[in-house]
Amino acid sequence: MVEFRRGHDHDDQWYLLIARDYDAGTASWRYGCLIRLRTAKAFQTQMRHSARLMELGGMASALSHELRQPLFTISLAAENGLMLLQNGQPDQERMAAKFERIVEQVERANAIVQRTSAYARTERDERVAMDLAQAVQNAARFMRPVMTERDIDMQVVIPSTLPILSLPRIGIEQIIVNALQNAADSIDTRRESGACGIMGVIKVDIQQDADAVLLTVCDNGAGLDPGIRNTAFNAFCTTKPEGKGTGLGLFVCRQIMDEVGGSIAIADNADSAGATLTLRFPVSEGG
Ligand SMILES: Nc1ncnc2c1ncn2[C@@H]1O[C@H](COP(=O)(O)OP(=O)(O)O)[C@@H](O)[C@H]1O
Ligand SMILES: [Mg+2]
Incomplete structure (x- = not known):
């Protein structure tokens, strides 16, 4: 392409x-x-949206797996309820418990569908006052099923107070989702190259220094391919097979970080396997 x-x-x-x-x-x-x-803006919106849809494609199997669980529980509760009815004189309390289970699982399935369709939508992504913790929590909640399915321990460490920044909410969540997806892919690469038994670990961390908030996503995967060390942020730079990677993720991430006056970098971990993506958000004086 x-x-x-x-x-x-x-x-x-x-x-x-x-x-x-x-x-x-x-x-x-x-x-x-x-x-x-x-307009140029329309180009960017389109580009970001395409990148997001491709990410969703990669997550489709984990998301549908997550949906199957509530559907299974619903059908089981409904069948049990039906059996109680057919056997005559159903116990009111037991019947109520079945219906409660159905309602609760429908809500769970709904939440999954809503999260997914919010991520697939193109919407104007205006800046809102937010702290990075919200974005990390939303992205982590969205990616949790993918991580569980891929046997990866995702650890999120967020300080209790963070400055409020003015950021494009969807764009920032997209950056974090792409970072988590890349980290998981890199862990798979390492597993495929012989270290099949390793426990995959991804750490998401937020720290604050004098004039910036730093968000890091650190993995214990294969590390950066030496061939793309200087080009990872270029459009269409990917080491993944067609259908899996687009090479748009980091490119779009850098566009968004440029717009908010921040920076983004990726490097191999100094003294362990894997790589770390670092996002730096400047904090203006006086908040
Ligand atoms: N955490 C990571 N560890 C190792 N390599 C990475 C990591 N994140 C990104 N990369 C490399 O950068 C390339 C570009 O990433 P990206 O722009 O998100 O595109 P894609 O994920 O579609 O390949 C990836 O193909 C991969 O080679
Ligand atoms: Mg990617």
Whole structure:
């Protein structure tokens, strides 16, 4: 897949060209599509949205697995209730317990669907007053089923008080979700390369220094591929097979961090396996 944009016809005339399957014989691409976007902002929104949808694709199996659990419990409770009815003179209390279980599991399934569709939606992502703890908690809650399914221990350490920052909420959660997804993928890479028995660990940490809040996502995966050490943040830079990686995650993350005046970096861990992604959010004086 190749994608590029140009913006020189008019000040804000942006195009997005997506071409795939290069045929060396005819020196041409087999499929292509050109999208004209109204503004540069529309390009960015589209790009972020695509990156988010691709992340969701990667998580689909874990999410549907999580949905199967409440559905199973609901069907079991309903069947039991039916049996009690068919056997005549059902015990009121037992029947009530079955219905309560059904209601509670429907709520659980609903929460899963809502979280997922909120993540899939394109919405305006205006800045809101928030602290990073909320974003980390939302992203961690969203990714929890994926981590459980992939046998990874996700540890989140958040200080009790944090400054309130003005940030694009969806964008920040997207950064954290992508970081968690990348960390999990890297743990899989390490497992595939022989260390199959390792316990996967991802630590999410927030710390504060004099003029910034630092958010780190540290994993014990395979570490950075030496071939992409300087290009990991470029669009379409990926070491993952097609269908799994897009190479848009870190690119979009850096765009968002640039917009909020922060910075983003990734490096191998100094004295252990794996890598750490660091986000730095400046805190303006006086809050
Ligand atoms: N935690 C990590 N550990 C090792 N490599 C990483 C990590 N995060 C990102 N990378 C590398 O950076 C590349 C680009 O990441 P990203 O932009 O999110 O795209 P994608 O995940 O679709 O490949 C990944 O393919 C991977 O090689
Ligand atoms: Mg990624």
